[in-house]
Amino acid sequence: MTDGKSNTDIQQNDTELAKLVVEQKLATQDEVDLCLEARLGPGQDARNQSLADVMVVRGVVTKGQIGRIKTTLEATRGQQIPGYQILAKLGAGAMATVFKARQISLDRMVAIKVLPRKLSENAEYVERFYREGKAAASLNHANIVQAFDVGEAGGYHYFVMEYVEGHTLYDELQTGKVFTEDEALQVVMQIARALEHAHGQGIIHRDVKPKNIMITPDGIAKLADMGLAREATDIETAEAEAGKAFGTPYYISPEQIRGEIDIDFRADIYSLGATLYHLVTGRVPFEAPTPAGVMHKHLKAPLVPPDHINTALSGGMGQIVEVMMAKDRDRRYASTSDLLIDLEAAATGELPLQAHKQMDAGTLSMLQQGAAARQGGPGAGGVAGGVNLLTYVIILAGALFVSLIVIIFLIARG
Ligand SMILES: Nc1ncnc2c1ncn2[C@@H]1O[C@H](COP(=O)(O)OP(=O)(O)OP(=O)(O)O)[C@@H](O)[C@H]1O
Numbered sequence: 486m487t488d489g490k491s492n493t494d495i496q497q498n499d500t501e502l503a504k505l506v507v508e509q510k511l512a513t514q515d516e517v518d519l520c521l522e523a524r525l526g527p528g529q530d531a532r533n534q535s536l537a538d539v540m541v542v543r544g545v546v547t548k549g550q551i552g553r554i555k556t557t558l559e560a561t562r563g564q565q566i567p568g569y570q571i572l573a574k575l576g577a578g579a580m581a582t583v584f585k586a587r588q589i590s591l592d593r594m595v596a597i598k599v600l601p602r603k604l605s606e607n608a609e610y611v612e613r614f615y616r617e618g619k620a621a622a623s624l625n626h627a628n629i630v631q632a633f634d635v636g637e638a639g640g641y642h643y644f645v646m647e648y649v650e651g652h653t654l655y656d657e658l659q660t661g662k663v664f665t666e667d668e669a670l671q672v673v674m675q676i677a678r679a680l681e682h683a684h685g686q687g688i689i690h691r692d693v694k695p696k697n698i699m700i701t702p703d704g705i706a707k708l709a710d711m712g713l714a715r716e717a718t719d720i721e722t723a724e725a726e727a728g729k730a731f732g733t734p735y736y737i738s739p740e741q742i743r744g745e746i747d748i749d750f751r752a753d754i755y756s757l758g759a760t761l762y763h764l765v766t767g768r769v770p771f772e773a774p775t776p777a778g779v780m781h782k783h784l785k786a787p788l789v790p791p792d793h794i795n796t797a798l799s800g801g802m803g804q805i806v807e808v809m810m811a812k813d814r815d816r817r818y819a820s821t822s823d824l825l826i827d828l829e830a831a832a833t834g835e836l837p838l839q840a841h842k843q844m845d846a847g848t849l850s851m852l853q854q855g856a857a858a859r860q861g862g863p864g865a866g867g868v869a870g871g872v873n874l875l876t877y878v879i880i881l882a883g884a885l886f887v888s889l890i891v892i893i894f895l896i897a898r899g
C-alpha cells in the first residue's frame with residue numbers, strides 16, 4: 486500500500502531500495518533501471534505498484550530478498566535515532582516495527598518501536614501513539630513492560646521501552662502447546678496483577694492477547710504494547726473512535742466490537758479470559774473464516790465451556806473463564822481484584838467464590854425476569870412471589886393443624 490505517500494517519498498524509497506539491490510549484487514543496475522522504467526512508463530501510476538513489486542513480478546529478486554532489504558532499510562533509518570544504536574529487528578506487528586537497540590548514555594538494552602513513515606504522517610495515529618507512551622510511562626510494575634521515552638527523528642516517530650529477553654505467549658501457542666491449569670494460572674495471575682495496577686490508575690489496555698504477553702527466561706510474564714491504552718476518562722477520544730472496532734478479533738470484547746465509547750476494565754477481563762481459554766484448550770474461543778464471522782460469534786454464539794474441551798480442567802477453572810467471558814459485562818467480575826481472588830483460589834485448589842457470587846446474581850436476575858414475564862410485566866415478580874409464599878404458608882399451617890388434631894385424637898383414644 487502506498488496510499489498517502491507523495492511521489493517524492495516514493496521516488497526516495499525507490500532510489501534507496503534500488504541502491505541496496507545493486508550493492509548487494511542481487512541484480513544489475515540495468516535490470517533495476519528496466520523495472521523503474523516499467524513502473525514509471527506511460528500510462529503507469531507509480532502509486533499503484535512499488536518498485537519492489539515490479540522487481541518481484543519480473544523475477545529480478547525474490548520476495549524473501551526484498552523482505553530482508555526492507556528490514557535493513559528500516560534499521561538504517563532507525564539508526565538515525567540520536568542516542569541509540571540499533572542492533573537488530575525484533576519483530577513487526579500490524580502497525581509498527583520493533584528493534585533491539587543500545588541506549589548509549591546508560592549502556593543498556595532497550596526495545597524501540599518505530600512507526601512506518603505512512604503512519605508517521607497520520608496526525609490522528611501519531612497523537613494516539615504519544616498517548617500510548619504517556620499512559621504506559623505512568624505505570625510501574627514488574628509485570629508491565631516499562632516505557633522509557635517517546636520521540637521523533639528524521640520524520641519517524643518512535644517509542645523506547647524496556648527490552649524483554651524471551652518470547653511471547655503467542656510463540657508458545659504456535660508450537661501447539663496446551664497449558665495445564667497450573668501453568669496457565671501462573672501466567673494469567675501475573676497479567677491480572679499488571680491489569681489491577683493499570684486499572685487502579687484508570688488505564689485500560691484494550692488489546693490484551695497472547696502476542697502482547699512476553700515471557701522472560703525466568704518465567705516472568707510481562708504485559709507489552711499498551712498500544713491502544715488510554716485514560717478511561719478520555720471521553721473525547723472515545724467519541725472520536727466510536728464505531729471503530731480496535732483490537733484483534735480472537736480476543737476482543739463484545740462492547741469493543743459494538744464500538745461502545747465507555748470501554749472499561751471489564752473489556753480487559755474479557756480479553757484475558759479469551760487468552761486463558763486459548764491457553765487451557767489450545768483453541769481460540771470463537772473461530773470463523775473471516776474476522777467479521779469471529780466478531781459475530783463474540784456477540785452472539787454461546788461459549789463452549791473450556792472444561793468440556795479439556796476434561797482435565799477443574800470445574801472451578803471453567804467457571805472463572807465463563808465469568809470472565811460473559812457477553813454482558815455486568816455478569817463479569819465486578820473488579821480485577823475479585824478476579825485475582827478467584828485465580829489465587831484456583832491455584833490452591835479452592836473454589837472460585839467470586840465467580841459463584843456473579844453466577845448466583847445472574848441466576849437470581851434471570852429468575853426474577855422469568856417471574857416478571859410470567860406475570861406479564863416487570864415489577865410484577867415481587868408481588869407474585871409474595872402471594873405464592875403466603876399460599877404456601879397457609880397450606881403448611883393447615884397441614885400442621887390437621888396433623889395436630891389427628892395426634893390429639895389418637896392420644897385421647899389411648
Ligand atoms: N519490549 C520488547 N522487548 C522485546 N521484544 C519485543 C518488545 N516489544 C515487542 N517485541 C517483539 O516485537 C514484536 C512486534 O510487536 P508489536 O507490538 O509491534 O506487534 P504485535 O503485538 O506482535 O502484533 P499486533 O500488531 O497485532 O499488535 C512482538 O511480537 C515481540 O516479539
Ligand SMILES: [Mg+2]
Nearest residue numbers: 578696697710
Ligand atoms: Mg504488541
